[in-house]
Amino acid sequence: MSAGRSENAPLSTRRRNRVQVLDALRSSGSASRADLARRTGLSRSTISGLITELIGDGLVVDRAETRDPGAQGGRPGALLSLDRSAGAALAIDFGHTHLRVALADLSAEILAERELKIDVDGSASAALDAAAELTREVLEEAELTVDDLIGAAMGLPGPIDRATGAVGSSVILPDWVGLQPAQEFAHRLGAPVGVIVDNDANLATLGEARFGAAIGATDLVYVKVASGIGAGILLGGRLHRGAAGSAGELGHVLHDAEGDICRCGNRGCLETVAGAAPLLRLLRHRHGPELTTRGMAELAMSGDVGARRVLIDAGRAIGRSLADLSNILGPDQIVIGGDLGGEGSALIDGIRESLGRFALPAVVGSVELSGGQLGNRAELLGGLSLVIGDTERLSSSRMGVTR
Numbered sequence: 001m002s003a004g005r006s007e008n009a010p011l012s013t014r015r016r017n018r019v020q021v022l023d024a025l026r027s028s029g030s031a032s033r034a035d036l037a038r039r040t041g042l043s044r045s046t047i048s049g050l051i052t053e054l055i056g057d058g059l060v061v062d063r064a065e066t067r068d069p070g071a072q073g074g075r076p077g078a079l080l081s082l083d084r085s086a087g088a089a090l091a092i093d094f095g096h097t098h099l100r101v102a103l104a105d106l107s108a109e110i111l112a113e114r115e116l117k118i119d120v121d122g123s124a125s126a127a128l129d130a131a132a133e134l135t136r137e138v139l140e141e142a143e144l145t146v147d148d149l150i151g152a153a154m155g156l157p158g159p160i161d162r163a164t165g166a167v168g169s170s171v172i173l174p175d176w177v178g179l180q181p182a183q184e185f186a187h188r189l190g191a192p193v194g195v196i197v198d199n200d201a202n203l204a205t206l207g208e209a210r211f212g213a214a215i216g217a218t219d220l221v222y223v224k225v226a227s228g229i230g231a232g233i234l235l236g237g238r239l240h241r242g243a244a245g246s247a248g249e250l251g252h253v254l255h256d257a258e259g260d261i262c263r264c265g266n267r268g269c270l271e272t273v274a275g276a277a278p279l280l281r282l283l284r285h286r287h288g289p290e291l292t293t294r295g296m297a298e299l300a301m302s303g304d305v306g307a308r309r310v311l312i313d314a315g316r317a318i319g320r321s322l323a324d325l326s327n328i329l330g331p332d333q334i335v336i337g338g339d340l341g342g343e344g345s346a347l348i349d350g351i352r353e354s355l356g357r358f359a360l361p362a363v364v365g366s367v368e369l370s371g372g373q374l375g376n377r378a379e380l381l382g383g384l385s386l387v388i389g390d391t392e393r394l395s396s397s398r399m400g401v402t403r
């Protein structure tokens, strides 16, 4: 299990150190620079540099400095903390049929949260309007304003072009194509909020890696199995997004060349046999046309033999592709999330079986397979961690507009 762990490349080391310091402040409430050095194992000079940077970013306050400037000469003993006044972070998660919004303080403690069933694919404009409306609601509940936001992260179930911030596929989210969701959202809020837009599976990957099933993993493959099948890939501690933001489209690898036509236009993609739609088709004649993806997962969890069989078979199909991916990437951890994944899902039994059969023994021996622990909040929590832990990138690529 620990075989794949290694030191990160220098670029991500600085960010990891930053996150470590923020984590230490989160768990301790307040600490001196010396405390932080002890807790994190980082050198005093590294801590000192990071704290200067974090104070500059408005994430950390120096209490001694704030209370009584000049009176406290002992810099090393000064008490540092994350302050509410430093701001709040917002995360928005668009699924194909839902919208979730969460507001958190800078210690990632959720202040308010909303969920709405909405046809996200059908109308981008209506979905963005709803996101702005829910944002106003969570801000009001937390007695904050849009000016308190240090940034926002938005997850979308499709590839995002990193260079332009636009939705990159004409077939996966047709009504969103060419749209700049970050600008559209900031415009609706009427404030220059920096918005990071990312693929939903990528945000869920960060969520599980920071708060859930994969804490400490450096080479992680997270698979979201819900309406569609998407993967997030963490390599050396960093998300691998690919040139056009399309990395991790596991649902569209070939499963059966003679199979059904997929929504992407290709034939026999993994999604055509293991996505929610074909699985529901297998069960609806017995459980009725109203059966939902969540309902199917609950049936399997409660021991329904048919539902378990369907999920195990889907897991075998997904595991077949994951075996190839694992042979190539050599992950230390694979986490299965989404409505059909999660701890205890029968899907994981099928995946384990195929991994064992089709991946190299050395790969199988060094990878840990588990279900996601954060459920359908993984995307929101990953989004929040991206905003809180990544303000340097946020400030260098602010995409908001002022009305």
Ligand SMILES: [Zn+2]
Residues within 6 Å of the ligand: 251, 252, 253, 262, 263, 264, 265, 266, 269, 271
């Ligand atoms: Zn496809």
